[in-house]
Amino acid sequence: MLSKYFVCFIIYSFFGWIYETIYCTVSEKAWENRGFLYGPCIPLYGVGAISAQFLFVDLPIQRFSHPSYLTIFLGCAVGSFILEYSTSYLLEKRFHARWWDYSHLPLNINGRVCLIFTVCFGIAGIIVTQFIEPPVIHVVDMIPQLLVELLALLFMFVFGFDMALTISALTSFAKEFERINDQINAQMAQRVEALYSKPETSDDEDDTAIKERLSTEYVKQWIKNATATQLGQFRHIAKFTHPVASTKALLDKGSEYLRRRKK
Template identity: 45%
Template sequence: MTIALFSDLVLQFAIYSFLGWVCEVIYCSIPAKKLVQRGFLAGPYCPIYGFGAISLLLILYPLTQMKMSLPFIFIASVIITSALEYFTSWLMEKFFNMRWWDYSEHRFNLNGRICLLNSTLFGVLGIALLYLVQPIVLKLIYSVSLTTRIAISALFIAVMLVDLITTLNSVYKLDAKLKEIQQTLLNLRKYDERFTWYDKKDTETSLFHFKTIAKEFNDENINSLVKKLNKLLRKDRSGRRLLKSFSKLKSSTLQENIEIVKQTFSEEKNKVSKKLNKKIKKQNKEEEETNVKTKTKEISFADGLNFYKLFWVFFLASFIGVIVEMLFCLVKNGYIESRQGMIYGPFNQVYGLGAVLMLLCLHKLEEKGDRWVFLGSAVIGGVFEAVCSLIQEYVFGSVSWDYSKLSFGLLGNRTNLLYMFFWGVLGVIFIKEIYPRLSRFVERIPNKQGVFLSWVLVIFLSLNILISAVAVYRWSERDQGIEAANSIETYLDEKYPDEFMSIIYPNMQFKHNEEPSQ
């Protein structure tokens, strides 16, 4: 199987992630006799199934074409999927200090991370995937146009990225909540000798009982601790979703607190508990309105304008710029057209570099007023656009935009006064509106996961840019009639032919027979 486009790979990943989510929901809902929402992320997809399916397709699909025996394919599917599940369990536990699933109660399990029953089921699913499902999926994908596939894959990446960051933030908050509950309970347990109050099987009633007793003694310290714990145990939608999706979630140090939080999330509360909850809320209302808490804010991995913040600005601007320009093309021309700057994925480094450059040059002008930001953005945007065009023409012998047909062309028609105006408006919107929200969005990512994810994306984008540059350079040579001189160039000709490159870069024109305009 040759996957010609990154977008097709993304679509296959999305489809199998969704199908895996459906299987998980059915598999867990039947014994529970109720609908059980599954998945680490909030959306209807389980990425581990997507990665598992892609792994099987890349490794085993070629073997099926070689008529490899069915038992061999089954065993190989079991090994590959089990290894992926084990590694994912280990990695998530290292990241979050929590074990998200545990097969310790199943026979023939390995450290509770994998078990024979599930591995066998994965083997069966692998056979079904390779021999039955994949042909249908490919037929479905190729039934739509390439530009539509690119647009859908870009949208899926955007949704999944937002979902991932939001979920990571929810996990971080859940972990912080569990630690605060632990510390608050430890402080309250100091009063065990004075009061008999705590029943871990019924936290709400215990708290209400303890608070009633404490008020008789008029102890402000006790009231403050109870109020804090009661606030921590309030229902939180994100934490509730994760705990419901992973009913066997375990923590080596905070397990009792997880069980306490689960009690407050239970949907089968009796009427007494609900009444107690209303009383607690009523008693705490005035106190919470007057209680102002100051918390020491942990310094984010992307604090200020450090490397990580600038990289995420580059990454998100590269992505958002492509989406916006594709929509602009749809409105203007009536069809979707690729605006990628990289071969793999809806990313354009020109938008990313432009956003970083504007941020570095203009963030200090924000206090001087919008007109200065507008003028600075117009000049920087126009000059940057012209420089990028000039470099592209000198290095690759091609241009991707030309304003010669418009009035007020500047710098050899590499930029235009009208588009400089657009750059100015875009700069004001970016500095005033987009960047503050983008900055807060990035800083919500937990530090450990944020650093790891940043370097994964750095490596991916670096390789993506390198491959794209080499492929375009070889395309330029082919346009000049230069034959492949070695195995690498032959591979590039086969992997990235002219037809493929024309789809990715529909507006690129070669000007080998012309002198680069100054």
């Protein structure tokens, strides 16, 4: 049973990746590989779809055996609200980054959730439970149990490898930009010390201008040397929230520079 749920989880996560990638590619008019992971998988959709399947399809409770569209809509809307907000919060706390930001939309809460998308997810819940999950469950049920278990193990290995690769890349972002920030601060400290040791001339460049020039040069150098996977992850992070303001400014500058270069 667990193997079946995990295979369905991967399938729904893949469908979610297809939807998000098409939507964002059309909106941005450029290719967008959406999601937290590198692979074609968005776990948030998998968790939501599996929860809806368990609650409205598999759970042996009379009240939910033949739920109305209103019941499905409300359950999926409330569930997506909780899931989306908690996921955004945990990802930001762990990686100091956001993969989506609804701050520009009305009726949003801290940019993590908004009424428009909550309603959309409620409607999507009806579509998923009534038209997508039944054929998926039917196909998975047709597969021999041994093969389902082998598929679950294979998907688990690939999913775990992708998760480890993603976490490694995200962790390196913060460390690398903290190192760049330390280098800039060290050079600025040397400049201040040099100014105190000799009379300042009118040709001296302003400290703010120097810091801006150095940060731009360091960011461009990092982007030039970064791997393709690092650049891909960096591009579709919507917003960095690093606790150190100067490091956050560097991350924002790098992200903005990449988006401009992509266009």
